[in-house]
Amino acid sequence: LIPRQFLIAVILLAGLVIGMSVYVWRLRERQVREEQPAVQTSANKPVAPPAAGPTEQATVYVAYDDPGELRAQSINIPLSADRQQHAAQLLRALLDLYTAKGSPHPLGPGSDIRDVFLVDPGIAVIDLNSALADTQVSGVLTEELTVCSLAQTLATNLPGLVRVKFLVDGKERDTLAGHVDLSNFFDVSQVAEMAKSLGPH
């Protein structure tokens, strides 16, 4: 005969084991549910555009130190469908012109765009690196050409853009190289007026 107390203890232990199993099974199910959206998000992430591939035509505004002008030029480059990457690619194409040998508007080696952020409604934040700002030739016109070239190129290629703001290394900066004011936002209409006055004369 099995003693009654022993039987009760076995039944209680069996109940506890079954309860713990159900609890662990539910915990595991919840964890799987929480992990699923993360997997989906990473699967939906935009794929970086190929460095080479089908190209698109875009208009960029190129600064010419001699004779101090901004000229609209057509270029063909691979462009991403993602607006933010599209913007960064356009500006990097411009900087490639400026850092190349025989540049019409030389910028120092290592000059780059750290990032371009597009913020609703219609704001573009262009984050320049310090190599660009620190090697920019100091002067009213030459600094204006750099700023206007970048801002007008974005304004022309990104419909709906209203204002542009410049940062350097992710931070606010008073001027680009001692002259042109970077502390405020630039209205697209203001940039267009500047580009017009800097146009071929």
Place this chain on the structure above:
Amino acid sequence: MIDPAHGGIESGAVLNPTILEKDVTLAVAEHLRQDLTSRGIVTALVREGDANLSTDDRAAAANLERPSLYLSLHASSEVGALRIFSASLPDTVNGGGPFAQWESAQTQSLAGSRAAEQQIAAALQTSGFAVRQLTAPLRPLNNVMVPAIAIEFGPPSANVVQLDSPEFQRSLSIALANSIAAWLSHPQTAAPNPSVGGAATTGAPH
């Protein structure tokens, strides 16, 4: 009011290892003060020596004095450069009540600034200078409440040292003084300016 740009720890452009923009602008400003004074025009400098002034300090000095013209001088190493700039103001900066906003204080005088820019440029051109008229986002022009322009000049040839020569500085100063005196001697109608919605009349010079 003449403002030799930069000064103190802020040297401006390093035109060559020994010539700094802040020194050239001060030297030309001193010549210009003398040339304007000799034409009977009361003239003040925003800085007399190698003072360290912020752009806000400079705008505050101009707004306190209320001169007929605020003229900021800049020097560049670009050969033959002579450019006159008026402020480039964002359209989205709106006026707020009875007080002018600091960022757009120039709005009320922009038509007058552009008229001065146009007339001084025309006078300089008749003296044989090739002048460009531009707008620029350049402090403290947008913080000044009176007609305000900036002039950027370069050496007449590839030799940057010319910027430091008293002969060059004097000839530039005389041309500028003649042009400013011609503008001040005639009350002018402001140039049409699409960004401020039409023409206005500049006040009589004092």
